[in-house]
Amino acid sequence: MFKKGTKLYSILTGSCPKCHQESMYTNKNAYAISETLKINERCSHCGTKYRIEPSFFYGAMYVSYAVGVAFAVAAFIISYVFFETSLKVTFISIVGTLVVFMPVIMRLSRNIWINFFMHYDKDIIKK
Template sequence: MLKKGSKLNSILTGTCPKCQNESMYLDKNPLHLGSVLKMNENCSHCGLRYQIEPSFFYGSMYVSYGLNVAIGIAAFIISYVIFKAGIKTAFIAIIASLVILFPWVLRWSRNIYINMFVSYDPKTK
């Protein structure tokens, strides 16, 4: 499932989308909120520049919006439909899940966005 060369591997692990040999982020732990979005300039292995153009990652806001909507819908379905909670409890579950998953959504949205434009190159050794 997470074998090297798949986009899913690069998205979930935060590795370089071109060579998948190193992390794009200075701090691999997304729970360190002060450095959750601090990235390396280039991949030290293949030389890929992560900031492809100025303000490149502004587009990841749209990906983040989609991820947050999907998480909110999933939280609602799980709490309201499966656990038969009330509307207020379902709303609290949505807010809690969005707050808890916030650091991961930030990184996943950037990872998904850069993987839309950069593909894995097996020739990069």
């Protein structure tokens, strides 16, 4: 399920969507805030250009909204349903979750967005 060659692998690891051989990001740590969204220009293994056009990743904002809602719903369910906290505490846990996971949400959104347009090519590794 999380093996190389699957979209899920590329999305969760932030690896090149074409060859899955290297990270798209200059720094693998999403919490290095100044470098959270800095991506390499091209993949050093297969030469895939990550920025297809100048404002390519603007579309990731729409994906980010959906991913943020998913994180917020998860925080709500864990806080309100499992721990049976008050609505005030639940709200604080949702906001805290979104703030803490903001770099992860931004990267996941970019990974999902680029994987809409690029697909794994097993033959590219042999070249």
